[in-house]
Amino acid sequence: MxxxxxxxxxxxxxxxxxxxxxxxxxxxxxxxxxxxxxxxxxxxxxxxxKDIKSKPVLYPSAHQVEPKQDGAKRVELHKESEVQMIAIAYKIPNFAHPDQIALSALSELLSNGKSSILQKHLVDDKKMVNQIYGYNMENKDPSLFLFLAVCNPGVEAESVEKELLQIVEEIKSGKIDEHEVQKIKNTTKADFIFSLESASNLANLFGGYFAKGDIEPLLHYEENINKLTKEDIVEVAKKYFVPEQSTTVILRK
Structure with missing residues (x-):
């Protein structure tokens, strides 16, 4: 609001x-x-x-293109907080870009479910964070792939950052389980097919794409999931997880 x-x-x-x-x-x-x-x-x-007429728009929509980021950005915020938090964002294209399929799969691989990479490594094994997410935004305009972590008490955000960036580098080097990729493809297809079973879900799905201006990605969604490979996921990680195109925000007392 x-x-x-x-x-x-x-x-x-x-x-x-x-x-x-x-x-x-x-x-x-x-x-x-x-x-x-x-x-x-x-x-x-x-x-x-038909009798409800449109009126002249008082504020025509303005569209600005963000200049290309020319280096990594870091911001530190100080607020009353019992624990530290860290967010790392990378620039990615809009919802209709062909890379979004692989970016979505990468998001699933990283942080969806108990067996996801970030959950297993940073929550279960290292016990450094109590919450962590890594997800791609599918917006009308170019947006972000955002990592967000809430540290456990006594854990420094920079320590989590180091571990997180190490995981990112491992993915970029191809350290991805083929079995996990296939599992993500199966789950994603099943979720998509299930979303087509009710009229309300169908209306919401098509309405969302119409509102963003293009339904082509939706029409080819299942086909593109079927074609997705481990190599596609590695390539988008290398393409978009670029340090010079990152913004890091740390919140602490």
Whole structure:
């Protein structure tokens, strides 16, 4: 919703203006899924929505391209916290880029489930963190692959960083279990097929891709999962986990 100070300063006029600008037909997508007759749906949609007219946009959407990062960035924040936290982010492309399939698989390999690499190494074996995630963001614009860890009491964030970067380098060198890759492919396909079984899930799935402007990745999703190889995952790790394109944030007292 925004920052606290901004929200406190809102007026009724501000809220009405925001609603008028964004909540209108030119910004809307209607998704209807299920055992339906397409002709009836279009006729009913026109009947009930044709008289709702779009208004001139008060604030045309602006699109800025972030300049290429020219070196690693580090930030240290000091807040009241019982434990230290660390986040490391790497630049990745938008949701429609072909590399997103391998990036998603890499995310699964790193941090999804008890047997994932980060969970096993840093939570179970080393007992350095109590929570750790590594995931790719699939946004309309270029985004981030984000690692986020909550350290155990007494553990320095830099120690976790060292271990995490070592794991990243091992993946880039090809240290990935073929069996784990196949397991991820099987699970991902099963989850995808299951998501197509209900009308509401189907509507949400297509609606999300339509809202981001391209449904092609969705139409070829299962095919691309089938083609995914261990080498694809290693290549995206080498391509995007580049120190010069990283941003590290540490939070401590």
């Amino acid at each position: 925004g920052f606290k100070d901004d929200i406190k300063n809102w007026t009724i006029e501000d809220i009405k203006e925001f609603h008028a600008n964004y909540y209108q037909p030119s910004n809307a997508i209607i998704i209807v899924a299920g055992d339906i007759d397409a002709k009836t749906v279009f006729e009913q949609s026109e009947k009930y929505f």
